[in-house]
Amino acid sequence: MNKDIGWELYRSFLGVMQEGSLSAAARALGSTQPTIGRHIAELERVLNITLFIRTQGGLTPTDAANALLLPASEMANIAAAMERVTSRHGDDIQGTVRVTTSDVIGIEILPTIFADIAERFPNIHLELALSDKVQDLLSREADIAIRMFRPKQTQLIARRIGNIGVGFFAHTCYLTKHGTPSTLADLEAHRLIGFDRLTDYIRSVAKKLPFPLEKDSFVLRTDSNVAQLALIRAGAGIGLCQIGLAERDKSLVRLLAEDFCFEMDTWVTMHEDLRKSPACKTVFRELVAGLQGYVY
Amino acid sequence: MNKDIGWELYRSFLGVMQEGSLSAAARALGSTQPTIGRHIAELERVLNITLFIRTQGGLTPTDAANALLLPASEMANIAAAMERVTSRHGDDIQGTVRVTTSDVIGIEILPTIFADIAERFPNIHLELALSDKVQDLLSREADIAIRMFRPKQTQLIARRIGNIGVGFFAHTCYLTKHGTPSTLADLEAHRLIGFDRLTDYIRSVAKKLPFPLEKDSFVLRTDSNVAQLALIRAGAGIGLCQIGLAERDKSLVRLLAEDFCFEMDTWVTMHEDLRKSPACKTVFRELVAGLQGYVY
DNA sequence: GAGTGGCTATACATTTTTGTATGAATAAAG
DNA sequence: CTTTATTCATACAAAAATGTATAGCCACTC
Incomplete structure (x- = not known):
């Protein structure tokens, strides 16, 4: 055999x-x-x-x-x-920790937190994997994951960060050219930036809109949230963006703030085996702290 | 790196x-x-x-x-x-399939089903792993699992078999020597055969009893259900056993049938990837059919 | 206290695996 | 059509991994 x-x-x-x-x-x-x-x-x-x-x-x-x-x-x-695992055995805080999260978080939010961790814990080496795959932690593709839902597996340690708000945004350039929508229904006539594949996320958003959301509703489609943000910044149309993120850019305008708001539950998760690793524990703690500053 | x-x-x-x-x-x-x-x-x-x-x-x-x-x-x-995986590639029904389940099921129930499958599908090689670990399927330790609960992972195909009843049994020898309990409370004075570790299963059973169930309540302790059954058969005391199983043995007597009954939900599960494998599909189907004959 | 059976560590010959160099074949580009 | 850059396959030499044999150590047993 x-x-x-x-x-x-x-x-x-x-x-x-x-x-x-x-x-x-x-x-x-x-x-x-x-x-x-x-x-x-x-x-x-x-x-x-x-x-x-x-x-x-x-x-x-x-x-x-x-x-x-x-x-x-x-x-x-x-x-x-x-x-x-082996690189971080011992009592001192050192070793390589691999973090996975969505592309926006990884590109727009984590860098400053990472920089801070790297500054204060010079012996920790950080790796960043951008992916939306749920299985990442269980298949050991990463040590720590930042996800927009509560993990179901009991072998994972999870810490809730809070809600990240999502809203519609557009660049002022776009708005001067195409006008500012005053109701959700107005959106249908605008150039919407959205997703290529219909995910759970986008389906939840669709429920809050007064018109049906199909793939064709979006003039510009990409699954990358970073690319969407770039398109919004370039004045290509109206799109969804995390509020905390968009507000950093003074020329982006929040639209229909009263009518539409969408919140994403944010969790930092880690395999329970990794509690023993000082490096992982440290990064976990720092990520939680750093993200809590971002979430409101 | x-x-x-x-x-x-x-x-x-x-x-x-x-x-x-x-x-x-x-x-x-x-x-x-x-x-x-x-x-x-x-x-x-x-x-x-x-x-x-x-x-x-x-x-x-x-x-x-x-x-x-x-x-x-x-x-x-x-x-x-x-x-x-490789052994079963092709359109004909052949290859090795590994099944995992608890020890009682594996020893008392599966052999006849396995014999039948082996008879009718001579090119299927069967492996049997006895274990109660939940993770078995996801960590690829087995292809098909028979478990007493509904699996939560979405990557698994699950088919419900039905309820397996569990009741108190004792050998006639024991009863002639120690008498037959007529109420649940009587059990406390008897020689009880039970578990070494307190599992979820035993905790659920404990809820149905009028007296608190501690580790010390059991005179004879083992985590192996097969060993428990052997002890019951040997007249060592009163223990829990699957009803269908115990009834095969004429000298085992069901006790307090009116007062106590406990049902275990039984599921056959398989990794969804394995649907493509004719051998796995066949074994899955045969297991479901075979077990349905056992469950009432 | 000699003998036995378990283990690891080391020296050396052998086998196996690997790398280099080359040939042949295909596809795209000038 | 030729050139260039791919690819895989093969032959042969070099390197690396393996196996054999042996020595040494410890714990038991008789």
């Missing part, structure tokens, strides 16, 4: 899946193309299955290979987490 | 953690003691940390090593899952 497959083979496999060719994988893994090629060949031999169709431009994964991609990535996540 | 630690090193590390010595790990992994020793030494070198204290009787793990044990086990689970 036990085929005793060396884990190195999976590492090479993942490299090829991610890079698309033996050569590229070899570069990424700091190995050479013949070596990776042999690893794949051996993996195919022991699993008795064809993983890739060799083409001149690289390797094309088969269905079987695609089925292995997810578990192989998980292995990689865990391996990366293990490196982090 | 990236230390490029070979995954083979983690495999050897896990072997040493599980076996307790380099030599034993070498045997388990099909390698040799010097090789494993070198792997551990290299892992300690690249992580720059002491993982084991060498003693004459083997290696003693340090705190750092203990912190790495969990992730290393997860890697092993995933690696094992990958071997299973």
Whole structure:
């Protein structure tokens, strides 16, 4: 039963899946193309299955290979987490801590907090991963996550920060050209900046509007909140933005403040195993403190 | 940042953690003691940390090593899952499926169902893991789980089987010697067979009894339901048992059937990824069908 | 107190794995 | 059509990892 497959083979496999060719994988893994090629060949031999169709431009994964991609990535996540774990063993506050959050928070809010942490705890190395994936913590892709909902898993320590308000904003340039909407219904005639995919978040927002919100309602669509903010700043239209964020920019105007408000519950979460790590505990505490200054 | 630690090193590390010595790990992994020793030494070198204290009787793990044990086990689970995944690729019903459930179910109920599946689908290889851990499915320790509660994770497919009734039972031998209790309160004076640790399950049972249930209330304690059943069969005392199970044995008598009944919600669950695997789908379906015959 | 069985650590030969160099084939760009 | 830059596959040499054998240590047992 036990085929005793060396884990190195999976590492090479993942490299090829991610890079698309033996050569590229070899570069990424700091190995050479013949070596990776042999690893794949051996993996195919022991699993008795064809993983890739060799083409001149690289390797094309088969269905079987695609089925292995997810578990192989998980292995990689865990391996990366293990490196982090060891770096922070000891009683002093040091080591690498990996934080994940949405792109806006990561780009607009965290930098100052990170800078502060880096200043006061020079031995803590911080990593920032921007992603909205829920699974991040459980699959060890990060040590600490800042999310807009309360985590359900009991293995996670969660600390509520408070509500982040979201409102409609537009640049003054846009408003002078296109006028200022005075009711929610007016919005329908404006250039709206919104999301590409309909997420839970955007569905909740839609409920508060007097007109149906479809994909086509948005003139400009992007899933990146940062890009949305950039579009608003560029005067491209009216969009949703976190209030605390938008108010930093004097030329952005809050619209329909009385009629529309949307609040996002904000939580900082961490795997309970990490309580023992002084570095993680410190970053967790500092993040909570730093974010509490931002939330009102 | 990236230390490029070979995954083979983690495999050897896990072997040493599980076996307790380099030599034993070498045997388990099909390698040799010097090789494993070198792997551990290299892992300690690249992580720059002491993982084991060498003693004459083997290696003693340090705190750092203990912190790495969990992730290393997860890697092993995933690696094992990958071997299973590949074995069942293709359109025909074949491959290895790993099922986990509690010990009673696994020992008393599943064997006949397994025998039936094995008969009708000779190309399916079945594995059975007895454990009560909730995490089993998510950490890929098994493909299908039979559990006494509805799973909360959305990534899991769950099918409710129904209620399994639990009641008090005793062997006729015991009753002739010690008498038959006629009320729940009478139980307190009897030799009760129960659990070593207070789990949620036993706490729910306790609520239905007229006297407080402490650890000391049980004369005979074991966490294994199978062992409890064996004790009941041996006439050692009065204990809880699944009704359908106990009734197979003519010399076991149901006690206080009117006064006490406890029902366990039974679910068969599977990772949603596995829907594509004909083998997993088949076993899932057969388990549901087979268990429905057992539940009333 | 000699013997036995467990362990780790080390020296050395061997095997295995890896890297270098090269060839062949394809695709895009001049 | 040629050049250039990819890719994978193969041959051979170099390097690295492994296995064998052995020594040393400790705890038990007889």
